[in-house]
Amino acid sequence: MINTAYRGRFAPSPTGLLHAGSLTTAVGSYLEARSRGGEWWVRMEDLDPPREVPGAADAILHTLEAFGFQWDGEIVYQSRRHALYRAALQQLIENGRAYPCACTRKEIAAAAARGVDGPVYPGTCRRGLPAGREGRAWRLRVEDRELLLQDRLQGEYRQNLAHDTGDVVLLRADGFWAYQLAVVVDDAEQGMTDIVRGADLLVSTPRQLWVQQCLGLPKPGYCHLPVMVNADGEKLSKQTLAPAIGEADIDSQLRLALIRLGHRPPADCHGRDELWQWALAHWSLSRVSSGPVTV
């Protein structure tokens, strides 16, 4: 039975191939959606061409298919949705929330305190561009108050954006849309009710809640799955040279992903489809660790 009250998604960026961390996130978000009779969509977050790896988008989809993921609807590509982001920025400009910013990275780094995710924007262009300077990026004004997230796995998480990040970039100085804007616009436009993703994105969520509020969009539920770390405690990523998931030995890779999410299939459960069946029947978020899992 399809539960239209639940719609989730997996939103990979084609900046590399899937690795054990992103595969595990995909498995968790899929099982959470399907075990609740919900929909599960795939959205390709291809908004950062300089960081993209040619062929990665297709390779990711191919790997998901080989692992037996079945998604609803058409794959959504952010690179085809510029008009939506443009309209959202326009709305934020019209309601006085967004302003142009002339600062370079270097200027910000020199003037800023360290925040939760890089420098805290010091507000240089908040009250207008300095004389003789041109806007390079667009930013969203934040307020000096606490935003509270109630995460289904991580519990309460709080930030005060004025102290933790400063005004949020919406359109980057290099002309590309910022993740924080696009993800909010897309999740709302696609009717996502539940965001299940890696805990590395917890730090971004208060900014997304704020973008939602300023655009008058509904707030989905959030659940941040544990990050996968290597023996040195570093998050698996392209930067830490996490090996790509191949399409050989799918059964053991799927089994490992389930184990990392606290679900150990019985030894006599064999084959991709049997593993999925077992996982769907046994999935419970209460077995998933909130803290990092060493791979």
Ligand code: GLU
């Ligand atoms: N595209 C983001 C990533 O690959 C995930 C975005 C999200 O799930 O909100 O890290």
